[in-house]
Amino acid sequence: MKVAYRICALIIIISVFGKAKEVVVSHKVEIDYSELADEAEINKHNILEFLNKTRVQEKYKRLFGTLLNKLTTYTKATRRGSTRRIVFGVNTSIAAVPWQVSLREKTYPICGGSIITALWLLTAAHCLLRSRPNDLSVRLGSSWKTHGGEMYDIKESYVHPKYIRNTKVNDVGLIKLYSPLRFSARVLPIRMVEKGARMLADQAAIVSGWGKLRESGPSATFLQSSTIMTIAMKLCRHSGLDRNPIDPASMFCAGSFSQPAPDACQGDSGGPLVSEGVLIGVVSWGLGCARGNFPGVYTRLTNPVIWDWVYGLISRTSRTNNTL
Ligand code: 4AZ
Numbered sequence: 001m002k003v004a005y006r007i008c009a010l011i012i013i014i015s016v017f018g019k020a021k022e023v024v025v026s027h028k029v030e031i032d033y034s035e036l037a038d039e040a041e042i043n044k045h046n047i048l049e050f051l052n053k054t055r056v057q058e059k060y061k062r063l064f065g066t067l068l069n070k071l072t073t074y075t076k077a078t079r080r081g082s083t084r085r086i087v088f089g090v091n092t093s094i095a096a097v098p099w100q101v102s103l104r105e106k107t108y109p110i111c112g113g114s115i116i117t118a119l120w121l122l123t124a125a126h127c128l129l130r131s132r133p134n135d136l137s138v139r140l141g142s143s144w145k146t147h148g149g150e151m152y153d154i155k156e157s158y159v160h161p162k163y164i165r166n167t168k169v170n171d172v173g174l175i176k177l178y179s180p181l182r183f184s185a186r187v188l189p190i191r192m193v194e195k196g197a198r199m200l201a202d203q204a205a206i207v208s209g210w211g212k213l214r215e216s217g218p219s220a221t222f223l224q225s226s227t228i229m230t231i232a233m234k235l236c237r238h239s240g241l242d243r244n245p246i247d248p249a250s251m252f253c254a255g256s257f258s259q260p261a262p263d264a265c266q267g268d269s270g271g272p273l274v275s276e277g278v279l280i281g282v283v284s285w286g287l288g289c290a291r292g293n294f295p296g297v298y299t300r301l302t303n304p305v306i307w308d309w310v311y312g313l314i315s316r317t318s319r320t321n322n323t324l
Helices: 002-027 034-042 044-052 054-082 233-237 304-323
Strands: 100-105 108-115 120-123 136-140 150-159 173-177 204-209 224-231 251-254 272-275 278-285 296-300
Touching: 100 120, 108 136, 108 272, 108 278, 120 278, 120 304, 136 173, 173 304, 204 278, 224 233, 233 251, 251 278
Parallel strands: none
Antiparallel strands: 100 108, 100 136, 108 120, 120 173, 136 150, 150 173, 204 224, 204 272, 224 251, 251 296, 272 278, 278 296
């Protein structure tokens, strides 16, 4: 009987300490049980007596209380933190979205973009309007906004000829690099959607970038991403957005308008929206960020007016390169 008690008590101790350790590891909350564990080890032959000592019970309660406090503080901090991300996004390694680039004007980050070939990057037209190619550069292959990866100068930039500034119709632009990229696990192109492909509503897609973490907040230093859903045009037009014109030919909506939900924000513009491994959209515009009733608006890459222009440009230069 006594032996059975001892075994039970040992199991309890091991599982309690084991659990505490698990929690500690998974949440990176550190608490030192070694003193208690050492004492338990010394007293293991008389484990019940050891556990029943008031001193031990007090100590255990105290330690458990500390652990609980730390966990509560940690949970509150992460909850607070999560409202500060891409706007409800999560920290994301560049290796998960290796096509993502950071577009800079005189080293100041202004927009996102996507690698579509070794020589060409896709972004939003409105990201290219204010600057000359000489003032632009890109950082790629890094999860951090301000360091790591590689910086490349830009040789040429192009804005869609039918881009309309005040309505953001055909909001797409292309960037040509001086020399082809060396691809790696952190620098890879993304396949662009097929021309005229049928786009479905309620499809999951990943949006990423170093844009603002909340509407009038700071921007991310570490890459953020979030899974959002494509929204049927009929529904989108009934959202809070309908005060502003949504051009169904060159735009589509994604995100949510029934509750505050993940959304792109200022600085994410030009960045990718990827569904099932295919680039379907470019972050274009919205009214504020993650407000609930205003989903994000993305450039519709399946639109032949947009698709033909992109392919026309990138294949014209690869033909020219072939003849060199
Ligand atoms: C912007 O200003 C911007 N919530 C981009 C996306 C959204 C809002 C603003 C979508 O670049």
